[in-house]
Each structure stands twice: as structure tokens, then as C-alpha cells.
Amino acid sequence: MESVLPAGAAELLGQARRIVVFTGAGMSAESGVPTFRDDLTGLWAQFDAERLATPEAFAADPDLVWGWYEWRRARVRQAQPNPGHLAVAAIEELVPETVVVTQNVDDLHERAGSRAPIHLHGSLFAPRCVGDAAHPAAFPDVATSQSAESGEWQDQSAEPEKATDKSAEPDEGRRIAPPCCTRCGALVRPGVVWFGEALPEAALAAAVEAATACDVLLTVGTSGVVYPAAEIPRVAARAGAVVIQVNPEPTPLDGVCDVNLRGTAAGVLPALAA
Numbered sequence: 001m002e003s004v005l006p007a008g009a010a011e012l013l014g015q016a017r018r019i020v021v022f023t024g025a026g027m028s029a030e031s032g033v034p035t036f037r038d039d040l041t042g043l044w045a046q047f048d049a050e051r052l053a054t055p056e057a058f059a060a061d062p063d064l065v066w067g068w069y070e071w072r073r074a075r076v077r078q079a080q081p082n083p084g085h086l087a088v089a090a091i092e093e094l095v096p097e098t099v100v101v102t103q104n105v106d107d108l109h110e111r112a113g114s115r116a117p118i119h120l121h122g123s124l125f126a127p128r129c130v131g132d133a134a135h136p137a138a139f140p141d142v143a144t145s146q147s148a149e150s151g152e153w154q155d156q157s158a159e160p161e162k163a164t165d166k167s168a169e170p171d172e173g174r175r176i177a178p179p180c181c182t183r184c185g186a187l188v189r190p191g192v193v194w195f196g197e198a199l200p201e202a203a204l205a206a207a208v209e210a211a212t213a214c215d216v217l218l219t220v221g222t223s224g225v226v227y228p229a230a231e232i233p234r235v236a237a238r239a240g241a242v243v244i245q246v247n248p249e250p251t252p253l254d255g256v257c258d259v260n261l262r263g264t265a266a267g268v269l270p271a272l273a274a
């Protein structure tokens, strides 16, 4: 493992015929979308993942969980792709056999021009029926007592800084009635993969296939702690690919990478795509 300047990494990318770009929340950080685990600003520092990103949490309080995802969706809608997203799309233009595999549930890769990113953890923009994922589900036009457009989201059923009080009953006045599915009367849920849920089989299989076949895997902005997604760079390394990491901080992936570029997505990627 060595750290080379972006020029060296750009040369490695320039020689590649098949590239995988594997991204995490850090990819969207410079667009103003909070990551999960960064101290203080990370979503998990403010909210309790167990309380908000699991099927049990949704079953226990669909209004709380739906409201949190609507707030996140509104923040993504207000965000713009950053130079890092644009550089990834440029790499796809330069090397047609580039596959983008993202853990992110935002749509910033698509809005930057990436053709068909593989979303391992679903999307904030793909609500689905709790009963049957094949049922059409649309975003509700129900008004929410918490404006999803506002800059802050307060967990009104518990202490805002850390929703740990699981017994707290939501205030009646704030209930956000998630809509029923158009066919079966079940609730509509966010189209993301929660902790304890299996990843979409086709997406995971496509990501593993791409990682196995690529010459270079570029991992950007992920802490590499959530499985099975965190296996993807390891699959590429085991298959003999050159693995390049872009992250301002060390991660558990450091030992898997041939090249570690200590920098940010928007700061480093444009030089790689030049």
C-alpha cells in the first residue's frame, strides 16, 4: 500500500479498461448531505440508527421514520451534485466499461450524469408498499406537521439530540399518516434497505460481478463498516484489481487498498478524471 499523488492514480485509471467506482456517504458530503458516522455532523451522531433505520422502527412508529426520511429527501432535493459526482460521470465517459456502485440513497450520481448507478441500499426516491414491493407507491401529498423542507428535523417523540427514549409516545398532534398503498391498503415505506434487511439480490450480484471483473476499483467516501457492501472493495482486491481509496480519514479499507489518497471527493476526483 502506498500513497501516490493523484497523478499516479490518474495514470492507473487511464490504463484501466474496466473500472468500478464504489461510493459512500462521503461522496455527497460536499453537496451538503450529512454522512452517517462523521462526528457531530453525522446522522448517527444526532439520531439513533436503531430507532430510525430498521423495519422494527418503522413498525413501531411509521410516522416518526417516514418523517425522518422525508426530511432527508427534502435535503437531497435542495442539494446539487458536487465536482466529485461530475468527475465520476466524466470517468464513465472516458472509460465506457465503468460501473458505479453506490451505498448512497440520494440521486446525486444520476443528476451528475452517471448512467445507471447500482444502488446497494436503495433510494430515497423509490417509496414502496410494505405489503408488496411490486405495488405502485407514490409519494404522499399529505401535509406533515414538520415541514420536510425545513433545515432541521426534530424527533418530536423524544429528545431531539438522541432519540433513545423508545417508550415515548409521539404527540398526537404531530402524527404524519403515511399513505396506504393503492392496492392492498398497507403502508408505503421508504425504498431504502434498513439494518437487518437483505440487499436487493440483483444489485448485489451485479456489484460483485463488476468488482470481480474490473482492473481498478476506486472507493470514495465510505467508512467501510457496513456489510455486505463493505465486501465489494475486498472482492476486487482478491480478484487482482488495483484498489484506490479517496477519503480524508483512514478507514478499515486502508489495508485493502494499493493507493490511499487522503483527500475529499470534490478535491481529488476531478484530478483523476482529467
Ligand code: BV8
Binding pocket: 023, 024, 025, 026, 027, 029, 030, 035, 036, 037, 038, 042, 053, 103, 104, 105, 121, 192, 193, 194, 195, 196, 197, 198, 199, 220, 221, 222, 223, 224, 225, 226, 227, 228, 246, 247, 248, 249, 251, 263, 264, 265, 266
Ligand atoms: C444485512 C440505508 C442480513 C438506510 C444503510 C444485526 C442484525 C442484522 C444485520 C447486522 C447486525 N449486526 C451487523 C449487521 C450487519 C449490518 C451491518 O453491517 N452493520 C454495521 C453497522 C456493523 N448490515 C445490515 O444490516 C445489512 N443487511 O446484513 O442483512 C440479511 C440477509 C438475508 C436476509 C435478511 C437479512 C443492511 C445494511 C444497509 C443499512 N442501510 N442505509 C438509510 O440511509 O437510512 S447503511 C448506511 O451506512 C448508508 O447507506 C451507508 O451506505 C452505510 C455506510 O456508511 P458510509 O457510506 O460509509 O458513510 P459513513 O458516514 O459511515 O462514512 C463516511 C465516510 O466518508 C467516512 O469515512 C468519512 O471519512 C468520509 N468522508 C467525509 N467527508 C468526505 C469523505 N470522503 C470523501 N470526501 C468527503 N468530502
